[in-house]
Amino acid sequence: MKSEKELEEIFEKKLANNEFIEPKDWMPEKYRHHLIRQISQHAHSEVVGMLPEGNWITRAPSLRAKLVLLAKVQDEGGHGLYLYSAAETLGISRDEMIEALHAGKAKYSSIFNYPTLTWADIGAIGWLVDGAAIMNQVMLQRTSYGPYSRAMIRICKEESFHQRQGYEIMMRLALGTPEQKQMAQDALNRWWYPTLMMFGPPDDQSPNTADAVKWRIKRETNDQLRQKFVNQTVPQAEFIGLKVPDPNLKWNEAKKGYDFTPPDWNEFWRVIKGDGPCNKERLAARIKAHEEGKWVREAAAAYAQKHNKEMLVS
Amino acid sequence: MINTKDNQGMLWEVFLQKKSGQPFIHAGSIHAFDKEMALQNARDTYTRRGEATVIWVVPSHTIVSSTPEDVGPFFDPANDKIYRHPTFYNIPDAIKNM
Ligand SMILES: [Fe+2]
Ligand SMILES: [Fe+2]
Numbered sequence: 001m002k003s004e005k006e007l008e009e010i011f012e013k014k015l016a017n018n019e020f021i022e023p024k025d026w027m028p029e030k031y032r033h034h035l036i037r038q039i040s041q042h043a044h045s046e047v048v049g050m051l052p053e054g055n056w057i058t059r060a061p062s063l064r065a066k067l068v069l070l071a072k073v074q075d076e077g078g079h080g081l082y083l084y085s086a087a088e089t090l091g092i093s094r095d096e097m098i099e100a101l102h103a104g105k106a107k108y109s110s111i112f113n114y115p116t117l118t119w120a121d122i123g124a125i126g127w128l129v130d131g132a133a134i135m136n137q138v139m140l141q142r143t144s145y146g147p148y149s150r151a152m153i154r155i156c157k158e159e160s161f162h163q164r165q166g167y168e169i170m171m172r173l174a175l176g177t178p179e180q181k182q183m184a185q186d187a188l189n190r191w192w193y194p195t196l197m198m199f200g201p202p203d204d205q206s207p208n209t210a211d212a213v214k215w216r217i218k219r220e221t222n223d224q225l226r227q228k229f230v231n232q233t234v235p236q237a238e239f240i241g242l243k244v245p246d247p248n249l250k251w252n253e254a255k256k257g258y259d260f261t262p263p264d265w266n267e268f269w270r271v272i273k274g275d276g277p278c279n280k281e282r283l284a285a286r287i288k289a290h291e292e293g294k295w296v297r298e299a300a301a302a303y304a305q306k307h308n309k310e311m312l313v314s
Numbered sequence: 315m316i317n318t319k320d321n322q323g324m325l326w327e328v329f330l331q332k333k334s335g336q337p338f339i340h341a342g343s344i345h346a347f348d349k350e351m352a353l354q355n356a357r358d359t360y361t362r363r364g365e366a367t368v369i370w371v372v373p374s375h376t377i378v379s380s381t382p383e384d385v386g387p388f389f390d391p392a393n394d395k396i397y398r399h400p401t402f403y404n405i406p407d408a409i410k411n412m
Binding site for chain 1 (some may be wrong): 319320321322323325341342343344345347348351358359362363379381382383
């Protein structure tokens with residue numbers, strides 16, 4: 001039997017060698033808890049993230065748009081399932097995670113507490129929100145925890161269509177009638193700052209960043225990813241004649257990146273704490289869906305019990 | 315009480331074979347209440363883009379695994395048998411096709 005100190009050394013050495021940590025490996029409790037929090041939040045974000053877009057499925061402007069949006073929203077549900085499974089390998093049950101979400105104890109990305117007012121918002125979400133998510137997830141493909149990394153690789157393969165379909169919607173509106181272009185601009189205006197907030201608070205105010213980087217859970221900090229996102233997105237907006245709603249946005253040749261106005265962090269903390277435009281609505285919708293599916297789960301469990309004793313849930 | 319913990323069924327591991335002739339590869343896990351539902355959930359969750367032509371689902375609790383702490387002693391019998399590798403043998407360069 002190895003001592004805790006020896007086990008910790010093995011763990012540290014694996015991280016230093018860029019090796020992955022797997023479910024049965026010894027890991028510090030703090031690492032386990034950090035991962036449970038991060039992966040379950042990520043899973044909740046995928047699932048709650050279906051709601052703002054789901055809002056437009058029945059009103060999509062064409063059959064093609066409807067098919068695409070359905071497929072995209074279904075993917076997000078799948079992403080939630082991959083991530084719940086990855087979190088379960090750390091010893092938390094699905095039930096506990098869902099309960100924490102419904103009790104308001106677990107967080108999800110604050111971006112999904114903003115409303116989708118027009119069809120252009122569906123374009124803005126795919127382009128900006130999925131774009132920001134991809135940036136984060138590409139980094140997480142190399143995260144130190146094996147099951148999380150594998151889930152991310154699978155997710156990243158599916159995400160690129162999400163961003164492209166969103167940009168296509170924006171492009172068609174931006175090149176359409178003046179009213180359509182205005183609708184696209186309005187969506188960009190409303191989604192720009194909430195999207196920048198998706199990367200999390202500035203590094204000096206982010207309580208978890210240091211640990212996450214030390215354990216190689218994250219490979220880049222919130223501010224680094226945010227800068228990368230701005231650099232990548234501004235030319236995409238310019239290409240379709242839309243204006244990023246930031247008067248101070250300026251290319252900085254010295255840093256080879258844009259200078260930009262940071263988001264209003266007070267708003268960020270307010271929305272995180274539950275005071276965003278749609279927090280209550282989102283949670284209520286999740287709880288309602290779960291409650292309404294209860295009889296199905298009970299019937300399935302009763303069926304399994306009757307037909308297959310060894311298949312029983314313990 | 316049918317299901318004290320509302321865990322959406324028991325846990326299953328999913329293995330996919332992309333084409334016949336290829337090995338089955340672990341894709342992830344799902345929850346389901348029976349075999350049929352496990353297959354359907356695995357299909358909906360892991361094969362939305364032609365990732366498989368055959369799916370295996372296995373109740374997670376039936377998988378037997380070695381433990382990572384034993385990695386040394388457990389695999390030891392193979393480690394010192396370098397004569398199992400072709401490079402252990404010296405064959406003159408003049409000999410072809412070997
Ligand atoms: Fe996703
Ligand atoms: Fe997505």
